[in-house]
Amino acid sequence: MSSQKPAALVIGAGIAGIQAALDIADAGFPVYLVEREPSVGGRMSQLDKTFPTLDCSSCILTPKMVDVGQHPLIELMTYSEVVTVEGEEGSFRVTVRKKPRYVDVDKCTGCGLCAEACRMHGRVIDVFNRGLGKRAAVYVPFPQAVPLVYTVDPDACLYLTRGVCGKTFKCKDACPADAIDFEQKEQFVEVEVAAIIVATGFDLIDPRTKPEFGYGVYPSVLTGLEFERLSSASGPTAGKVLLNGKEPKDVVFIHCVGSRDPHTGVPYCSRICCMYAAKHAHLVRDKLPDARITVFYMDVRAFGKGYEEFYDRVKHERVMYRRGEPSEIYRRGDRLVVRAEDTLLRRTVEVEADLVVLATAVVPRADGAAVADLLGLARSPDGFFQEAHPKFRPVESNRPGVFLAGCCQGPKDIPDTVAQAKAAAASAMGVLQRAMEGERGSLEVQEA
Numbered sequence: 032m033s034s035q036k037p038a039a040l041v042i043g044a045g046i047a048g049i050q051a052a053l054d055i056a057d058a059g060f061p062v063y064l065v066e067r068e069p070s071v072g073g074r075m076s077q078l079d080k081t082f083p084t085l086d087c088s089s090c091i092l093t094p095k096m097v098d099v100g101q102h103p104l105i106e107l108m109t110y111s112e113v114v115t116v117e118g119e120e121g122s123f124r125v126t127v128r129k130k131p132r133y134v135d136v137d138k139c140t141g142c143g144l145c146a147e148a149c150r151m152h153g154r155v156i157d158v159f160n161r162g163l164g165k166r167a168a169v170y171v172p173f174p175q176a177v178p179l180v181y182t183v184d185p186d187a188c189l190y191l192t193r194g195v196c197g198k199t200f201k202c203k204d205a206c207p208a209d210a211i212d213f214e215q216k217e218q219f220v221e222v223e224v225a226a227i228i229v230a231t232g233f234d235l236i237d238p239r240t241k242p243e244f245g246y247g248v249y250p251s252v253l254t255g256l257e258f259e260r261l262s263s264a265s266g267p268t269a270g271k272v273l274l275n276g277k278e279p280k281d282v283v284f285i286h287c288v289g290s291r292d293p294h295t296g297v298p299y300c301s302r303i304c305c306m307y308a309a310k311h312a313h314l315v316r317d318k319l320p321d322a323r324i325t326v327f328y329m330d331v332r333a334f335g336k337g338y339e340e341f342y343d344r345v346k347h348e349r350v351m352y353r354r355g356e357p358s359e360i361y362r363r364g365d366r367l368v369v370r371a372e373d374t375l376l377r378r379t380v381e382v383e384a385d386l387v388v389l390a391t392a393v394v395p396r397a398d399g400a401a402v403a404d405l406l407g408l409a410r411s412p413d414g415f416f417q418e419a420h421p422k423f424r425p426v427e428s429n430r431p432g433v434f435l436a437g438c439c440q441g442p443k444d445i446p447d448t449v450a451q452a453k454a455a456a457a458s459a460m461g462v463l464q465r466a467m468e469g470e471r472g473s474l475e476v477q478e479a
């Protein structure tokens with residue numbers, strides 16, 4: 032990437048960071064896009080279909096991922112993290128740590144022969160598939176990854192964890208491009224930027240904070256994100272809703288797991304779960320026409336464009352919406368029983384289930400405090416990064432020149448995330464433009 036114009040730094044390459052980077056680069060300013068994972072894409076790359084239009088998530092995301100990978104003005108720094116930020120609006124100096132992949136990205140063709148040969152093939156928990164599948168120690172998170180280069184997982188590779196793999200390195204022997212390189216070390220790169228956009232996204236609450244739902248005890252209790260992988264054509268069951276090879280007959284969805292609950296420390300509404308649970312109910316109806324589907328809800332918040340209509344459609348797809356918060360899930364024989372107080376009928380009900388899906392709360396990322404310290408950002412009482420003013424400066428942070436985009440500022444769906452990313456990009460471009468005019472001014476003075 033070579034450009035005389037001032038550059039922007041975007042931290043996090045989920046849909047928010049991708050959109051912001053593309054908008055700034057398309058306007059002619061260079062962008063450093065730093066992503067801590069081996070691929071760009073964030074949570075959206077894990078989704079199956081998206082509400083309310085039911086577009087295939089990877090069909091709409093992958094072209095944007097490819098665009099950031101190929102854009103001449105975007106320098107993609109995956110498997111990397113920002114470690115220091117100094118300076119001020121118009122002239123930040125940033126240090127980025129590039130973690131070793133143990134694979135030469137210029138040689139790797141993404142053929143996958145190393146993963147097939149790896150001694151740990153089929154033995155490492157596949158984090159991208161939320162533990163529903165297994166992979167090798169050398170891997171790409173998913174087939175559409177950008178960049179499509181392999182990474183050796185330092186926590187799973189036999190050589191990197193125990194100092195020995197076997198008589199030879201299976202992956203190295205299998206690689207036709209001689210790309211595996213266990214001599215790689217971390218690198219530190221310094222960049223100068225005029226503006227920064229923070230787009231580090233969100234986490235989901237650990238459902239074990241609600242032990243009454245038996246997550247981690249009963250294998251047929253899943254989270255919404257696990258259901259996305261189960262339902263996705265690129266997931267471990269190729270999109271079939273199967274548990275232990277069998278189709279569930281009774282499926283129960285539970286809203287607000289952890290959200291709106293002072294006991295879990297998440298008093299707020301997570302905003303996306305009513306709608307993704309409706310989407311999941313629709314997907315089950317589509318894939319399992321005879322399944323009995325029950326949704327337990329507190330109240331349904333279908334606030335976005337086309338959302339109420341989508342919820343209405345799902346209700347008419349033989350999906351039973353029951354108002355009430357389940358109090359317990361227990362095993363009876365080989366099935367689960369969801370016990371709840373139906374607050375409309377005013378009585379306790381029990382619903383048998385083969386599959387229970389928990390709509391878990393959206394929470395700030397576990398390293399939110401560390402990122403806030405690194406960048407000097409304020410956080411609101413809920414732990415998300417604080418905007419300068421909720422109505423009039425919704426994408427500015429408290430630090431001049433640093434802007435917020437997506438779920439790092441609070442839970443939101445994809446349309447709101449993209450809208451906020453575009454607003455953050457526009458605000459950052461104001462800073463870049465001013466920095467450029469300042470530079471031009473000083474150049475003209477020198478020339479005169």
Ligand SMILES: Cc1cc2nc3c(=O)[nH]c(=O)nc-3n(C[C@H](O)[C@H](O)[C@H](O)COP(=O)(O)OP(=O)(O)OC[C@H]3O[C@@H](n4cnc5c(N)ncnc54)[C@H](O)[C@@H]3O)c2cc1C
Nearest residue numbers: 043045046047067073074081082232233255437438444445
């Ligand atoms: C189960 C489920 C289903 C959903 N379904 C839908 C749907 O159908 N329709 C819809 O509109 N929305 C849906 N959503 C919401 C959607 O996932 C979010 O709106 C979207 O992913 C937010 O994007 P983001 O870029 O803000 O965050 P993320 O997707 O979380 O991306 C953040 C990125 O930043 C990276 N990162 C984090 N920290 C750092 C760091 N320090 N340095 C570098 N990189 C970092 C992460 O690795 C990640 O790639 C769903 C969410 C869930 C959980």
Ligand code: SF4
Nearest residue numbers: 149188189196201202
């Ligand atoms: S060194 Fe061994 S365990 Fe590690 S990636 Fe290669 S084959 Fe797999």
Ligand code: SF4
Nearest residue numbers: 139140142143145206
């Ligand atoms: S075998 Fe070599 S070229 Fe093929 S994916 Fe693995 S590291 Fe890359």
